[in-house]
Amino acid sequence: MPGVKLTGEFVVSFRFEEEALSHGARRIAGVDEAGRGPLAGPVVAAAVIMHASAPITEVNDSKLLTAPVREALYTQIMERAASVGIGIVSSRIIDEINIYQATKLAMKQAIDAIEPPPDYLLIDGNMKLPVELPQMTIVKGDRLSFSVAAAGIVAKVTRDRLMMQFHDEYPQYGFDKHKGYATKSHREAILRHGPCPIHRAGFKGVKQPELPLFSSCDEEE
Incomplete structure (x- = not known):
């Protein structure tokens, strides 16, 4: 099924999951990642199978939520999800294969970690994955699909917790912020x-930190 690009109002719902169900799918996993843009740390992906019978209020794009709300939602998602898989690819591997390939690898790891496996994927963005499963890519999927938004929250909280651990190891960089x-x-x-x-040695902000960088995520939390 082709990717979906929608404009207008963003409303998180189960409509994409319901469409997949209407085509015979039964285990539909939302897939999203966190950490493509940073100069340090891993890229983390999550795959989450949620059912419409277990909705969670406030689930949305993780970037629109405060850290305490994300943490609270993470707990609820982990308790109510039918299945959750997580993939983590280190900065060393990112430097070896590039961030695009590393992101796909983390997503594949997350999907492979789900047991029993999903039979349909809803993927945030426009990145087709090299897996033998029907899949739909959805631009801004974390603001449209409940399962994708849930996966984004799991990926973001997992990565933030890892970065807090790295802060203990390398406190001079301020990874906690x-x-x-x-x-x-x-x-x-x-x-x-x-x-x-x-640190991701191949990223411009690491190789040439004196140069000005422009990023949509260029703000401390």
């Missing part, structure tokens, strides 16, 4: 201390 994104304070820390083992 910016989670590895290219904020001004992060780039200044790289200039002062040089990169650490979890």
